[in-house]
Amino acid sequence: MKKIYSSIQPYLCELESTINQLMDLDNNDLNNISKYFLSNYGKQLRPALVFLTSGICGGITKKTQIGALLISLLHNATLLHDDVIDKSDLRRGNPTVNKIWGNKTSVLFGDFLLSKILGIICDFNCMDLLEVIAKAIKQLVYGELLQSTAYINLHNLQNATTTYFEIIRCKTGSLFEACFTIGTITTESEFLTKEMISIGEDFGIAFQLKDDLLDYGSGNADASKPLCMDFKLMLATMPLINALGNAPEELKTKVVNTFLQKEATMTTNEIVKFVKDYGGIDHTKQLIYDYKNRIVETIKKLPQSQYKHDIMELIDYVM
Numbered sequence: 025m026k027k028i029y030s031s032i033q034p035y036l037c038e039l040e041s042t043i044n045q046l047m048d049l050d051n052n053d054l055n056n057i058s059k060y061f062l063s064n065y066g067k068q069l070r071p072a073l074v075f076l077t078s079g080i081c082g083g084i085t086k087k088t089q090i091g092a093l094l095i096s097l098l099h100n101a102t103l104l105h106d107d108v109i110d111k112s113d114l115r116r117g118n119p120t121v122n123k124i125w126g127n128k129t130s131v132l133f134g135d136f137l138l139s140k141i142l143g144i145i146c147d148f149n150c151m152d153l154l155e156v157i158a159k160a161i162k163q164l165v166y167g168e169l170l171q172s173t174a175y176i177n178l179h180n181l182q183n184a185t186t187t188y189f190e191i192i193r194c195k196t197g198s199l200f201e202a203c204f205t206i207g208t209i210t211t212e213s214e215f216l217t218k219e220m221i222s223i224g225e226d227f228g229i230a231f232q233l234k235d236d237l238l239d240y241g242s243g244n245a246d247a248s249k250p251l252c253m254d255f256k257l258m259l260a261t262m263p264l265i266n267a268l269g270n271a272p273e274e275l276k277t278k279v280v281n282t283f284l285q286k287e288a289t290m291t292t293n294e295i296v297k298f299v300k301d302y303g304g305i306d307h308t309k310q311l312i313y314d315y316k317n318r319i320v321e322t323i324k325k326l327p328q329s330q331y332k333h334d335i336m337e338l339i340d341y342v343m
Contacts, residue, residue, distance in 0.1 A: 025067055028337045031330045032075040035084060036068050039092055046140060057125060057133060061100070064118050070203050071096045072338065073227075077207025077220055079331030084211075091153050091206035094144060097137045098157060099199060102164060104134035109168065110257065152209060160202040167194025176260040178280045181269045184260060189229070196235075197228030219326070223319050230315035230343055233308055236261035240299045242309075252292045255283060262311065267304030316343045 029036060047058040071092035078088040106112070107120040108127045114120060122130035138161075145154045171191045176184045204224030239254045240263050254261050260283070268276050279298060282290040290298070299305060319339060326332055 200228030
């Protein structure tokens with residue numbers, strides 16, 4: 025990743041330093057949580073996309089750096105909340121905040137990060153960034169609500185597919201859309217905004233499709249992520265939905281009953297084999313390929329620069 029991030033590495037280092045300072049809290053107990061959470065920092069994908077987009081669109085500004093900070097804080101807040109919702113004990117191979125300190129602390133710490141976002145927006149009077157962040161939060165929460173309450177009817181696979189894409193467009197696509205939007209508007213390159221927003225949403229959908237493959241052991245498998253966790257949480261994703269569409273009725277019924285926990289007749293390995301054998305993996309890979317191609321074709325039309333080269337490299341790495 026360092027090679028891909030070479031053109032924006034100083035900005036990412038400064039961002040990490042800013043976050044560490046921002047989260048250096050006076051209370052020792054809270055500071056321990058903050059340091060623990062920040063020590064498990066990820067690949068900085070989302071702020072990197074903000075910087076690369078801004079570089080493509082005319083140059084990274086101070087406002088771009090503020091926007092990347094907001095995106096980073098928002099993403100980390102969603103991780104703290106997601107781990108509670110998904111009852112996750114591990115993230116990136118380490119115990120989650122909710123596993124060590126409890127659900128209440130994890131939710132409140134996520135809320136604390138959200139409060140930091142509001143404070144930064146007020147301090148720098150970034151009302152245009154507030155509009156982007158507010159839209160992203162609204163869609164993120166709506167996506168979570170939809171996933172928690174909407175019944176994905178696996179006996180009606182066309183409806184299941186529509187609902188699935190609506191969920192991932194909100195849950196994942198919205199934050200990536202915000203990354204590309206902020207990267208664009210902080211350079212005042214309005215003529216590129218529509219193109220970059222469309223890239224952001226497509227990027228988010230492809231990213232989620234790739235993540236959904238991991239649940240069935242495909243892609244660059246994350247050893248810290250147990251197989252079929254989405255399945256066990258009754259979250260129907262594209263690999264499963266597509267495989268069901270290709271399966272004989274008797275086997276389909278057996279899988280759906282296991283999914284709905286009406287009867288535990290199939291093991292994890294049997295579910296993984298089913299999804300692979302009936303085309304769920306290959307179909308999802310093809311969808312990722314199609315979204316990736318659409319993103320690449322749009323980016324090819326943008327002005328040539330090192331930032332453009334790096335974002336193309338990043339797309340290859342992620343997808």
